[in-house]
Structures are given as structure tokens and as C-alpha cells.
Amino acid sequence: MAQEVRGVIARAKGAPVEIETIVVPDPGPGEAVVRVQACGVCHTDLHYREGGINDEFPFLLGHEAAGVVESVGDGVTDLEPGDYVILNWRAVCGTCRACLRGRPWYCFSTFNASQPMTLTDGTALTPALGIGAFAEKTLVHSGQCTKVDPDAAPEAAGLLGCGIMAGIGAAVNTGNVTRGDSVAVIGCGGVGCASIAGAAIAGATKIIAVDLDERKLEWAKKFGATHTVNAKDVDVVEAVKELTGGFGADVVIEAVGRPETWKQAFYARDLAGTVVLVGVPTPDMRLEMPMIDFFSHGGSLKSSWYGDCLPSRDFPYLIDLYQQGRLDLDAFVTEKITPTQVEDAFTKMHHGDVLRSVVVF
Structure with a gap:
């Protein structure tokens, strides 16, 4: 049964973001619903709002996220409800020419969820980088979920989902x-x-x-x-x-x-x-x-590209370094905010006042 949650959307180029009710469908084959615990505010989200990626408005923003798998669809065998995951936007296909040559970090045919999330009037949303995690829950392809140690703080771990991994x-x-x-x-x-x-x-x-x-x-x-x-x-x-x-x-x-x-x-x-x-x-x-x-x-x-990373290899490794005290992910978290403060976070980021604002649910 579809669920209704609150999320941050960009309706039009340059317009302030809005908090709206988002309809998240039950996961279909190969998909998963994830309860988002924390999501970083990345410059890519601002690019989406400014129309710098494409013009497929409205966007459901947010993509540097960690959370817990709530449900999975048919055919998903490597995830189960309760798994703690970092979301990624490189769910490798395993069959493109890069993957077949043993270079999956270059995968040219990555996966996203097939079903759209929508507004309550049925308007389909475009999730940022195929994730859309400025929401209490989001629908992704199961391959976009990388399991890591659940003891890692979500506001720090989620940052590996984009900018920190890229660097x-x-x-x-x-x-x-x-x-x-x-x-x-x-x-x-x-x-x-x-x-x-x-x-x-x-x-x-x-x-x-x-x-x-x-x-x-x-x-x-x-x-x-x-x-x-x-x-x-x-x-x-x-x-x-x-x-x-x-x-x-x-x-x-x-x-x-x-x-x-x-x-x-x-x-x-x-x-x-x-x-x-x-x-x-x-x-x-x-x-x-x-x-x-x-x-x-x-x-x-x-x-x-995304730090030429392979999430299944790199995320657990970097979380291990974080837990050993050898990678200070916490130092990247300048402030913890609510979804209503995303617009202010964009302003701070534009002025160089923060490394990362992190939305905590």
C-alpha cells in the first residue's frame, strides 16, 4: 500500500523549495523503500533547483543519505527490512561494456527505481540523482542500497553517498x-x-x-x-x-x-x-x-565520476576507517537541520559558510 510522507521539492527554476506530501509506492521488482535517517545538502541539489541538470521539474531533492530498509520488492535477495544502508547513485548493471570489461566503477547503465514517486495530485517527481532523499521515505532500486555497519552515525555515513565519496x-x-x-x-x-x-x-x-x-x-x-x-x-x-x-x-x-x-x-x-x-x-x-x-x-x-567509486567496495571500507578514527566524517557535518531549513542551507552553502548541512529526520 502506497505511503504518504513529507518531502522537499523544487517546482520551478530558481524558485524556493517547498515542503509537500509525497506518495511513495510499494516497492516493485528490484526496488526498495528506505526510511531516511539523514541526508546531506549537496551542491548538486542546488544545481537541480537552478535548472542546471535538466528541466524535468518538479524535483524531489536530496541524495546524500543513510537510512533503514523498510520493505523490498520481488526478486530482491541481497537486502531485507532492517538493513542499514547508504544510498548511492551508481547501482551497477553488471552487463554494460564497462562492467563486462571488469570496470564496474564506470558502469554506463546504472539502475534507478522504475516506479515514480508523486505528489498527491499524481504529478510525477524526478528524484535527484535517482534517489530523492529529502523525504521521510524514498523508493530506490535495490542496487542503490549499500549495507554498512549500523553503528555508524547516519548524518556522517550518508555523506559518502555523493560529495565526500567523490572527493x-x-x-x-x-x-x-x-x-x-x-x-x-x-x-x-x-x-x-x-x-x-x-x-x-x-x-x-x-x-x-x-x-x-x-x-x-x-x-x-x-x-x-x-x-x-x-x-x-x-x-x-x-x-x-x-x-x-x-x-x-x-x-x-x-x-x-x-x-x-x-x-x-x-x-x-x-x-x-x-x-x-x-x-x-x-x-x-x-x-x-x-x-x-x-x-x-x-x-x-x-x-x-563520483570518485570512480564502487559503492559495494568503497562504502564499507570508508565506514571502517571512520569507526577506527582514521577518517573524520563527523568533521564534515557543519550543522544538523530540519527539512524546513533546506533553503537556508542552500544560501549558506553558496556563501561558503558550511562544509555540509545535514537534514536529520
């Missing part, structure tokens, strides 16, 4: 940071600080945080940055080179998503080094550079 994975999975590496991270919001944490976990010995905001540079130190560079005061490329013996960093992670900061990342790396783009650019952004520079610098230029 850690950009360092560990995409950038292949390893012991002894030098790493620079440009942009020290939630994703950038997570990249710094990932570089520290991987054993980087020099981790350089770059930002325009001294508050964010102070945050970066808490996650493992050994040096900071305020881009308002110095030339970023020269500063990174000076801190790395004049050579540049082995891996530079760009967590802003702008042409000018990507160029800084490119020129701040060592010869044959790696640039990782994890910041999300807008469709109108363009990059113009001498082609010879790409050839003469060598190395790798990579884009990181």
Missing part, C-alpha cells in the same frame, strides 16, 4: 595517489577537503590546499593539508612549485570546476604528473590552451 575517490581511485606523493587540491569546500582526506589516507607526504577563503584553508588543515596557499595573495602555480622543489605536485586535484582553476592545476603539476577534474563545470565553460603544452607536459588528464 576521496578523486584522490584514491582516479588520481591513484600513493605513499610519498605530493598532492595539491584547488578548492577546499566539501569535495576538496574530502580529496585532502583521501590523499592523507593514501599516504601522500605533502598535501597543499589552495583556496581564496582562509576559513576553508583552516578546514583543510583538519583533514590533512600540510601546507596552504591563499590564491588571493600569490600566484598558485608558482606557490605550488615552490613547495615542491620547483617541480610541481605529482597529483593536482581541481575541485572547483572552472577553466582558470583547471589551468592552474595543469601548470602546477610536475612533468608526467596527473590532473584530476572533480569540480563540475557548467555547460557554457570553455578552455583554450596551446596544444603543445599538453604534449610537452605529458602525464594524465582525468575526470573523476
Whole structure:
């Protein structure tokens, strides 16, 4: 029997979010209903509200979530009611060309729930990243549920569902940071600080945080940055080179998503080094550079999709590190809020006042 819950929706481009009654159907084949315990406010949710993803309004926002499985549909054998899960937006198919080549973290045909959640008048909702977790309960594909240790606090664990995983994975999975590496991270919001944490976990010995905001540079130190560079005061490329013996960093992670900061990342790396783009650019952004520079610098230029993560592998591993005290997920939680405060959280995020606001149900 379908259930009615309260959720946060975006009706139109740029319009303030609203709290509405959401109809959540019983799970169909391969689906699960999850009672959401906590959900982080991610910049991607703001992109949805601003029409920056697509125009399939109204959206049911929220996707960085942890909760408890309430019910499952036919054919679901790896989940049962009561399982504590982190929701993910990469439910791998196992049959696409990436999966068949043994690269499921690139899965090109990920799953979402087949049935729509709706408003009470029957209007179908588009769930953010196929999740829609700014609601008391949500309907997802069972593959979007990753079981983890239930002792992990949901407000911290849920953040692995998107931004924190994207940042850690950009360092560990995409950038292949390893012991002894030098790493620079440009942009020290939630994703950038997570990249710094990932570089520290991987054993980087020099981790350089770059930002325009001294508050964010102070945050970066808490996650493992050994040096900071305020881009308002110095030339970023020269500063990174000076801190790395004049050579540049082995891996530079760009967590802003702008042409000018990507160029800084490119020129701040060592010869044959790696640039990782994890910041999300807008469709109108363009990059113009001498082609010879790409050839003469060598190395790798990579884009990181969701930290190139495999949720079934990475979420439990990172929760283990969290419980061992080796990954401070709690430090990413700037404030705990109610669903009615999501609009205010967007404003704080836009002004750089928070790492993460987390909606707690």
C-alpha cells in the first residue's frame, strides 16, 4: 500500500523549495523503500533547483543519505527490512561494456527505481540523482542500497553517498595517489577537503590546499593539508612549485570546476604528473590552451565520476576507517537541520559558510 510522507521539492527554476506530501509506492521488482535517517545538502541539489541538470521539474531533492530498509520488492535477495544502508547513485548493471570489461566503477547503465514517486495530485517527481532523499521515505532500486555497519552515525555515513565519496575517490581511485606523493587540491569546500582526506589516507607526504577563503584553508588543515596557499595573495602555480622543489605536485586535484582553476592545476603539476577534474563545470565553460603544452607536459588528464567509486567496495571500507578514527566524517557535518531549513542551507552553502548541512529526520 502506497505511503504518504513529507518531502522537499523544487517546482520551478530558481524558485524556493517547498515542503509537500509525497506518495511513495510499494516497492516493485528490484526496488526498495528506505526510511531516511539523514541526508546531506549537496551542491548538486542546488544545481537541480537552478535548472542546471535538466528541466524535468518538479524535483524531489536530496541524495546524500543513510537510512533503514523498510520493505523490498520481488526478486530482491541481497537486502531485507532492517538493513542499514547508504544510498548511492551508481547501482551497477553488471552487463554494460564497462562492467563486462571488469570496470564496474564506470558502469554506463546504472539502475534507478522504475516506479515514480508523486505528489498527491499524481504529478510525477524526478528524484535527484535517482534517489530523492529529502523525504521521510524514498523508493530506490535495490542496487542503490549499500549495507554498512549500523553503528555508524547516519548524518556522517550518508555523506559518502555523493560529495565526500567523490572527493576521496578523486584522490584514491582516479588520481591513484600513493605513499610519498605530493598532492595539491584547488578548492577546499566539501569535495576538496574530502580529496585532502583521501590523499592523507593514501599516504601522500605533502598535501597543499589552495583556496581564496582562509576559513576553508583552516578546514583543510583538519583533514590533512600540510601546507596552504591563499590564491588571493600569490600566484598558485608558482606557490605550488615552490613547495615542491620547483617541480610541481605529482597529483593536482581541481575541485572547483572552472577553466582558470583547471589551468592552474595543469601548470602546477610536475612533468608526467596527473590532473584530476572533480569540480563540475557548467555547460557554457570553455578552455583554450596551446596544444603543445599538453604534449610537452605529458602525464594524465582525468575526470573523476563520483570518485570512480564502487559503492559495494568503497562504502564499507570508508565506514571502517571512520569507526577506527582514521577518517573524520563527523568533521564534515557543519550543522544538523530540519527539512524546513533546506533553503537556508542552500544560501549558506553558496556563501561558503558550511562544509555540509545535514537534514536529520
